[in-house]
Amino acid sequence: MTQATIESLAHDARKPLPGWAAHIAAPVVGGLIGLGIGVFLIVIAGADPLAAYAVMFQGAFGGARQIQETILKTAPLLIMGLGLSVAFRARVWNIGGEGQYYMGALVGGAIGLAFPGWPSPLLIPAMLVGGAAGGLLWALIAGLMKVRRGVSEIISTLMLNYIAILFVQYMARGPLQEPGGYLPESAQLVAAARLPTFFGTRIHLGVLIALVLIPLVFALIWSTPLGFRLRAVGERASVARYAGIQVERMILFALAFSGALAGLAGIIEVSTLHTRLKGEISGGYGFSGILVALLGRMHPLGVTVAALFFAALTIGAQSMHVVYGLPDALANAIQAIVVLSVLAVDALAHRR
Amino acid sequence: MHGIVKRFPGVIANAGVDFDLLPGEVHALLGENGAGKTTLMNVLYGLYRPDAGEIWLRGRRVAFSSPREAIGQGLGMVHQHFMLVKPFTVAENIVLGQRSPREPLAHDMRQTHRYLRSLSGQYGLAIDPAAPVWTLSVGEQQRVEILKALYRGAEVLILDEPTAVLTPQEVDDLLAILRRLAGEGKAIVFISHKLGEVLGVSDRITVLRDGKVVETLPAQAADEHGLARRMVGREVLLRVSKGPAQPGEVRLAVQNLSAVNDRGLPALRGVSLEVRTGEILGIAGVAGNGQTELEEVITGLRRATSGTVTICGHTATNRSPTAIGALGLAHIPSDRYAMGMLRYFTIAENLVLQRVGQAPFTQRGWLRKDIIRQEAQRLTAAFDVRTPSVENPARTLSGGNAQKMILARELARQPKVLLAAQPTRGLDVSAIEYVHRTLIAQRDSGVAILLISTELDEILALSDRIAVMYEGQIVGVMDGPGADIHQIGLMMAGSKRSSL
Ligand SMILES: Nc1ncnc2c1ncn2[C@@H]1O[C@H](COP(=O)(O)OP(=O)(O)OP(=O)(O)O)[C@@H](O)[C@H]1O
Ligand SMILES: [Mg+2]
Numbered sequence: 060m061t062q063a064t065i066e067s068l069a070h071d072a073r074k075p076l077p078g079w080a081a082h083i084a085a086p087v088v089g090g091l092i093g094l095g096i097g098v099f100l101i102v103i104a105g106a107d108p109l110a111a112y113a114v115m116f117q118g119a120f121g122g123a124r125q126i127q128e129t130i131l132k133t134a135p136l137l138i139m140g141l142g143l144s145v146a147f148r149a150r151v152w153n154i155g156g157e158g159q160y161y162m163g164a165l166v167g168g169a170i171g172l173a174f175p176g177w178p179s180p181l182l183i184p185a186m187l188v189g190g191a192a193g194g195l196l197w198a199l200i201a202g203l204m205k206v207r208r209g210v211s212e213i214i215s216t217l218m219l220n221y222i223a224i225l226f227v228q229y230m231a232r233g234p235l236q237e238p239g240g241y242l243p244e245s246a247q248l249v250a251a252a253r254l255p256t257f258f259g260t261r262i263h264l265g266v267l268i269a270l271v272l273i274p275l276v277f278a279l280i281w282s283t284p285l286g287f288r289l290r291a292v293g294e295r296a297s298v299a300r301y302a303g304i305q306v307e308r309m310i311l312f313a314l315a316f317s318g319a320l321a322g323l324a325g326i327i328e329v330s331t332l333h334t335r336l337k338g339e340i341s342g343g344y345g346f347s348g349i350l351v352a353l354l355g356r357m358h359p360l361g362v363t364v365a366a367l368f369f370a371a372l373t374i375g376a377q378s379m380h381v382v383y384g385l386p387d388a389l390a391n392a393i394q395a396i397v398v399l400s401v402l403a404v405d406a407l408a409h410r411r
Numbered sequence: 412m413h414g415i416v417k418r419f420p421g422v423i424a425n426a427g428v429d430f431d432l433l434p435g436e437v438h439a440l441l442g443e444n445g446a447g448k449t450t451l452m453n454v455l456y457g458l459y460r461p462d463a464g465e466i467w468l469r470g471r472r473v474a475f476s477s478p479r480e481a482i483g484q485g486l487g488m489v490h491q492h493f494m495l496v497k498p499f500t501v502a503e504n505i506v507l508g509q510r511s512p513r514e515p516l517a518h519d520m521r522q523t524h525r526y527l528r529s530l531s532g533q534y535g536l537a538i539d540p541a542a543p544v545w546t547l548s549v550g551e552q553q554r555v556e557i558l559k560a561l562y563r564g565a566e567v568l569i570l571d572e573p574t575a576v577l578t579p580q581e582v583d584d585l586l587a588i589l590r591r592l593a594g595e596g597k598a599i600v601f602i603s604h605k606l607g608e609v610l611g612v613s614d615r616i617t618v619l620r621d622g623k624v625v626e627t628l629p630a631q632a633a634d635e636h637g638l639a640r641r642m643v644g645r646e647v648l649l650r651v652s653k654g655p656a657q658p659g660e661v662r663l664a665v666q667n668l669s670a671v672n673d674r675g676l677p678a679l680r681g682v683s684l685e686v687r688t689g690e691i692l693g694i695a696g697v698a699g700n701g702q703t704e705l706e707e708v709i710t711g712l713r714r715a716t717s718g719t720v721t722i723c724g725h726t727a728t729n730r731s732p733t734a735i736g737a738l739g740l741a742h743i744p745s746d747r748y749a750m751g752m753l754r755y756f757t758i759a760e761n762l763v764l765q766r767v768g769q770a771p772f773t774q775r776g777w778l779r780k781d782i783i784r785q786e787a788q789r790l791t792a793a794f795d796v797r798t799p800s801v802e803n804p805a806r807t808l809s810g811g812n813a814q815k816m817i818l819a820r821e822l823a824r825q826p827k828v829l830l831a832a833q834p835t836r837g838l839d840v841s842a843i844e845y846v847h848r849t850l851i852a853q854r855d856s857g858v859a860i861l862l863i864s865t866e867l868d869e870i871l872a873l874s875d876r877i878a879v880m881y882e883g884q885i886v887g888v889m890d891g892p893g894a895d896i897h898q899i900g901l902m903m904a905g906s907k908r909s910s911l
Binding site: 281282283284287288290291294295297298299300301302303305 | 710712731732733736742744749750751752753754755756760764765767768772773776777778780
């Protein structure tokens with residue numbers, strides 16, 4: 060994605076909406092068009108499109124277990140998307156959510172591995188704080204490069220992704236590898252290092268955190284002077300500077316905040332899903348998070364819907380793959396087409 | 412244009428406007444701030460779709476859905492604020508969005524440059540096609556806009572307040588160009604708040620008030636007072652009266668100040684001046700002689716290379732805009748879009764831009780939107796900023812109302828020193844009267860005012876002392892009352908220095 064496209068998407072997102080109808084109708088129409096295009100792909104792959112879509116829907120919402128799955132998938136996307144919305148509102152293009160996620164997972168995971176004897180009420184907060192700090196510091200590198208040297212954060216955060224991912228892979232294969240193990244993985248986290256779950260389901264503390272973050276981010280953006288300044292920097296840095304806003308500080312904050320939430324998402328996933336550190340712990344949340352933030356128009360409620368939509372699409376596509384034996388790539392392609400058409404219709408709807 | 416109606420939420424910007432334009436005429440559009448002039452032209456240009464009404468062009472009914480279509484039909488528009496891509500050069504901006512047979516691989520920039528040079532030479536729009544737009548002054552950017560429309564071969568040329576940013580000499584040149592273009596059969600819409608210009612250049616004048624046509628009359632049949640009365644609906648003072656100044660202690664002192672411009676060339680060369688409480692010091696000068704840089708250095712937006720700025724006895728040289736603001740300086744910026752306002756923020760948010768983090772607007776870390784709204788309502792009422800709601804985005808304000816919003820915000824900070832740069836640019840006659848009164852009232856209440864204006868009339872009307880700037884230096888200082896216009900003119904042109 061070029062800077063120009065991101066900026067134009069973000070620009071559209073800052074326009075006041077022409078009404079609730081367009082607000083809701085545009086994504087729905089876009090989604091339907093995307094699924095419509097997907098029909099052709101499914102037909103080419105030799106399956107019945109209606110049945111395939113039914114399976115997809117069933118897979119995401121068909122029962123308690125499926126809904127649970129979708130919610131679990133939503134949480135990390137939502138957390139990342141919320142953080143990135145704050146950054147994007149300041150026009151800070153943090154493309155490094157993936158790297159920050161990995162560094163958060165690493166720091167939080169290392170704490171979990173290092174103190175297996177701690178009681179859960181101590182260990183869990185330590186891991187969560189560590190995870191957020193890991194992501195925050197990693198993003199701050201890009202922030203300092205930007206305010207000190209004028210390095211574009213788009214490039215630096217992107218590059219830092221590779222470093223972070225490879226570093227975690229190295230750690231999982233080297234210093235943190237399970238003693239006596241063969242796989243490039245750390246030892247499993249002890250039970251005290253797993254986030255608690257609720258009501259006998261797999262819904263865990265991370266989901267709760269994501270839910271709490273929705274109003275918090277909303278309040279940050281709209282109800283605090285900090286949010287006001289971030290938005291001012293995003294709208295026009297020259298005016299913000301004229302108004303006495305310390306633009307550099309806002310840029311640092313935007314990166315730090317989005318980095319911290321990305322790191323938090325990382326440690327939550329490691330603590331609940333993977334239960335250990337290894338090379339592959341993300342599934343591209345860092346990148347889907349960007350789309351979730353933009354699709355959600357950088358508004359906490361929009362981001363929530365977008366995260367849910369994205370999660371459902373992923374889960375549904377998986378079951379289409381499993382049930383119909385349709386290739387994995389097809390499911391991914393349909394997912395991408397849907398996202399593109401939602402974005403396209405959305406952009407069209409908000410012209411003039 | 413017949414019966415054009417354009418509504419915005421809460422306002423009817425055009426309420427059934429009839430407007431016709433003949434080839435070979437300059438047709439002036441007059442009206443108060445917010446009367447609907449810009450809106451009407453945006454409708455013509457395809458930027459807005461009218462809610463009712465018809466547009467006919469050369470005997471055919473047209474409905475442009477985009478400016479691109481309008482341009483294709485020979486329309487050209489120079490907007491009230493510029494639509495230029497700052498990092499691009501002049502020539503790049505002009506060819507932007509244009510097709511040439513060799514595109515996309517090679518647009519022959521050299522030929523474009525040559526053509527632009529001849530075009531700009533022909534019309535006296537001195538401009539370097541290779542200069543990046545961000546290095547140009549406001550006045551120069553305006554010339555680029557005009558050149559762009561000419562380059563695209565416009566038959567109908569709409570100019571929305573083109574002269575607001577030009578120097579008197581440039582205005583004369585532009586008016587001559589407009590006459591020449593009209594002589595070649597082009598049709599020109601000319602929007603201006605300056606009645607003298609309007610009378611001088613136009614063939615016919617249409618006056619709008621509250622979105623309706625008051626009258627369309629031939630220019631010969633009009634005079635300044637009559638036009639002002641038609642626009643406003645009452646008698647207006649074209650020049651406010653003021654008592655003598657009561658200057659006190661020095662509030663703003665600038666000593667030997669030097670700075671470079673965006674291109675790294677010296678823009679200020681040892682400027683010294685003092686402004687005392689209770690007086691207005693006016694800086695006269697042709698645009699581009701260092702006024703913008705002086706404004707920026709004093710407000711902390713540009714570094715001084717040497718020299719000092721002192722505000723109320725405290726050194727302010729090269730400090731942050733916040734720190735300088737805290738010393739008691741308020742600033743009405745000359746470039747209201749680049750510095751003064753956030754177009755997508757609400758009017759209320761814009762009105763508390765610098766004060767938002769302080770009590771009572773923030774309490775215990777939370778914004779108090781109710782209090783911000785009350786303050787905004789108080790200020791918009793006090794300064795007659797016309798808008799259906801302070802919760803509307805600032806971009807919905809007409810040009811003049813946006814300027815009043817900035818003025819309201821800056822004066823609400825109760826400054827000790829006020830730097831007012833082009834404070835009445837784009838304002839209608841009654842708003843100018845109001846702003847001038849306000850500035851004088853501020854002076855009388857003890858504020859030290861540094862007025863930077865390329866409008867010589869404004870300098871003469873307001874200043875207690877006048878300093879003339881030329882090529883980054885103050886070439887003369889004289890008393891305001893009774894100042895010799897001829898002498899100031901000569902100094903502005905650089906041909907005379909007064910012994911200080
Ligand atoms: N995009 C918009 N959305 C909402 N209201 C608008 C919009 N544009 C203009 N208006 C409103 O329409 C009215 C007419 O505005 P317009 O810009 O046409 O005035 P104008 O005659 O050009 O004034 P000025 O001399 O100050 O430039 C104003 O009340 C303004 O607030
Ligand atoms: Mg206007």
